[in-house]
Amino acid sequence: MKALIYTKPNTIIYRETPLPKIKGDEVLIRIKSVGICGTDLHIYRGGMELPTPLIIGHEFSGVIWQVGSQVKKFKKGDRVVAEHVVSCGRCSYCVQGRPNLCAQAQVIGLHRSGALAQYVAVPASLVYPFPKSLSFEEAALIEPLSIAYYAAQEIGFVLDKKVAVIGQGPIGLLVDQVLKAAGAHVIGIDIQDARLQFAARKKWVDKVINSKKQNAADAIRAFTKEGVDITIEAVGQAATAEMSLEITRRHGTVVLLGVFESPASLNLMHLVKKELTVRGSWTCAFAFPQSVELAAQKKVDLMSLISHRYSASEGARAFQEALMYTEGRIKTIINF
Numbered sequence: 001m002k003a004l005i006y007t008k009p010n011t012i013i014y015r016e017t018p019l020p021k022i023k024g025d026e027v028l029i030r031i032k033s034v035g036i037c038g039t040d041l042h043i044y045r046g047g048m049e050l051p052t053p054l055i056i057g058h059e060f061s062g063v064i065w066q067v068g069s070q071v072k073k074f075k076k077g078d079r080v081v082a083e084h085v086v087s088c089g090r091c092s093y094c095v096q097g098r099p100n101l102c103a104q105a106q107v108i109g110l111h112r113s114g115a116l117a118q119y120v121a122v123p124a125s126l127v128y129p130f131p132k133s134l135s136f137e138e139a140a141l142i143e144p145l146s147i148a149y150y151a152a153q154e155i156g157f158v159l160d161k162k163v164a165v166i167g168q169g170p171i172g173l174l175v176d177q178v179l180k181a182a183g184a185h186v187i188g189i190d191i192q193d194a195r196l197q198f199a200a201r202k203k204w205v206d207k208v209i210n211s212k213k214q215n216a217a218d219a220i221r222a223f224t225k226e227g228v229d230i231t232i233e234a235v236g237q238a239a240t241a242e243m244s245l246e247i248t249r250r251h252g253t254v255v256l257l258g259v260f261e262s263p264a265s266l267n268l269m270h271l272v273k274k275e276l277t278v279r280g281s282w283t284c285a286f287a288f289p290q291s292v293e294l295a296a297q298k299k300v301d302l303m304s305l306i307s308h309r310y311s312a313s314e315g316a317r318a319f320q321e322a323l324m325y326t327e328g329r330i331k332t333i334i335n336f
């Protein structure tokens with residue numbers, strides 16, 4: 001099969017590689033569309049120590065090509081998406097229903113071969129069907145939608161709550177949409193006007209703040225005197241984490257969803273004096289079927305997020321261009 005293979009920092013090569021062999025409880029998926037996310041770009045830049053050569057990619061859709069001997073619920077040709085955290089099913093986190101926190105997790109596209117290839121092998125327990133009303137490109141965004149859905153679901157009831165979403169990248173825009181669908185007042189914060197205007201035009205947010213041009217805490221106070229009830233940080237930087245603590249009201253909640261590439265130094269007196277609840281949110285669990293349903297019912301618009309498309313043979317260029325984070329680029333998709 002053909003695959004896009006990460007061989008060393010800043011190098012991805014499109015070349016022939018052996019077809020993965022499946023175990024009895026696995027399926028082989030013929031890949032159709034793959035989304036590139038911040039984690040993939042982080043790996044590409046050499047930000048993670050991983051054995052090479054490696055096929056990365058974990059946001060994908062495709063059709064079932066082959067089923068293992070023990071797999072009953074799928075047949076060749078089924079349209080499917082799949083989770084990417086292969087948990088052990090036995091550790092204390094797995095048995096408590098937190099497979100995303102599994103102590104022995106193997107991640108597809110990190111610890112085992114990923115989706116930037118014509119075929120990928122996945123345990124059938126992680127695979128979910130999706131209806132024809134969703135395109136393969138849209139379905140490749142079910143994984144990031146699940147991240148947003150999981151984070152929002154962990155917060156609980158948000159009807160009429162004022163929620164700030166810091167970072168209007170693909171994940172932030174999906175968080176906006178999920179919260180909006182759940183009845184929250186959403187305030188989108190970013191430093192790119194193009195992204196803020198896009199979110200506002202789509203009516204995924206009620207208010208936008210460009211934190212480069214305006215002091216976010218002042219702008220929030222002008223909108224809601226006490227601060228927002230909840231803040232979701234979807235950037236992963238010290239300044240935006242600090243902003244989360246500043247703009248949230250007393251006794252409010254902060255969810256850190258961004259991937260921090262370096263340690264952040266924060267004024268924790270905000271947390272102490274305001275009795276904030278601060279929690280992290282890591283990948284997702286039990287969110288795929290709900291995300292498929294949300295997308296199929298068009299309660300969430302995935303198609304509008306896809307700004308750039310490439311064929312598999314253009315994959316190396318896709319990575320180089322995605323790294324530039326130019327205005328107007330939201331989600332990059334590679335089609336196999």
Ligand SMILES: [Zn+2]
Nearest residue numbers: 037038039059
């Ligand atoms: Zn991702």
Ligand SMILES: [Zn+2]
Nearest residue numbers: 088091094102
């Ligand atoms: Zn486990």
